[in-house]
Amino acid sequence: MPRKSEGKSSVIPTPLSSRGGREREPLPLSERLHADARFTGRGVTAAFIDSGFFAHPDLMTPHSRIHAFHDVIANTGGTELVGVADASSWHGMMSTVVAAGNGSLSGGRFKSLAPDLGLVLVRAGTLSRVHHDDIARAIEWVLVNRARYDIRVLNISCGGDYEASYLDDPMSRFAEACVRAGIVVVAAVGNSGFKPGYVVPPASVPAVISVGGLDDEGNPHLGRLSAYRSSYGPTIDGIQKPEIITLADWIPAPILPETPTHREAMLLRKFEKAADEDLRRLVDEHPGLFPALDMAKHQPPYLMRQVIAAALRDEKVIHDHYKMVDGTSFAAPIVTSVVAQMLEANPALKPAQVKRILVQTAKRVPNIEFDRQGWGAIQPKLAVEKAIETGRG
Secondary structure (H helix, E strand, C coil), X not given: CCCHHHHCCCCCXXXXXXXXXXXXXXXXXXXXXXXXXXXXXXXXXXXXXXXXXXXXXXXXXCCCCEEEEEECCCCEECHHHHHXXXXXXHHHXXXXXXXXXXXXXXXXXXXXXXXXXXXXXXXXXXXXXXXXXXHHHHHHHHHHHHHHHCEEEEEECCCCCCCCCCCCCHHHHHHHHHHHCCCEEEEECCCCCCCCCCCCCCCCCXXXXXXXXEECCCCHHHCCCEECCCCCCCCCCCCCCCCEEEECCCEEEECCCCCHHHHHHHHHXXXXXXXXXXXXXXXXXXXXXXXXXXXXXCCCHHHHHHHHHHHHHHCCECCCCEEEECCHHHHHHXXXXXXXXXXXXXXXXXXXXXXXXXXXXXXXXXCCCXXXXXXXXXXXXXXXXXXXXXXXX
């Protein structure tokens, strides 16, 4: 199940730049998913439970869309608390920007499917761990405060410590109560595909929309769709999970600003864009930061550029402010953004209707076992069209 250490990108396949000369950068999510551009999540608010958060510029410009922040660990609150980043902020920052970022730092290229989505942020852990009981308390807080902030969706990109029956597990019971109260609950199913049948709460809860992963290598036009290493059921209660899958690899996500990783990424990009005659000087100005470049600085520029390209690949850097990440932690926010589009298109939809529409419009992916994909890959445009049709007449 997603832990905070899994929020950081893991090893990914060879980048696109080395495949027939194609660009390294993945296509925008809207293009990869054929999304409906008419709806942006306007007027919809989603709560996110994670280890921590940061008010990234993609969520703050031209105005803040963060309506509230609550920390169940410290029992404190206030949106001013997400203005300062620490290591625990990274995972939640990425999940919220994948769901609701407007791509301001990328000129709009890496915007989400719901760039007008409002956010309520609930911290339930630290960099190293999010505990089962703390997730339960965070879900309870969302349930209690749903009317105050008009929360329609709850995204949970973390999971419990153990398998448990939804019949007596407190976290599961709070998740089901949220659904009964009118909140669409979306949960990452986890990244333990090597261990069949291992799905933990809240993804194991019947009423929750559990999301598995799909790998399109950053470009669906390549025709190389394959399964991500998602967890899958049956659960301890014999329920098949996940119900649906979506992109879980080659996901553009922000780098936490003003961190060493961010500074190194910007510097590598500066090297990449520099003229040949400036490369050696730039490397000399930053001795010891990139040992491979220090060793290569007396080589011809084309060899130095190979070292730079390798560093960008190893760090998954695709922009001064963004890198590629993977995990069902980021597949779930993509589904959350589609749900926001559906609720904008038809605010009268109930959670059960939203889930049914996503399942009915999903498309099975060839060569992926049913157990791993449920009803298949989400089809955002079809889901929105079905949402509009639902309730007519």
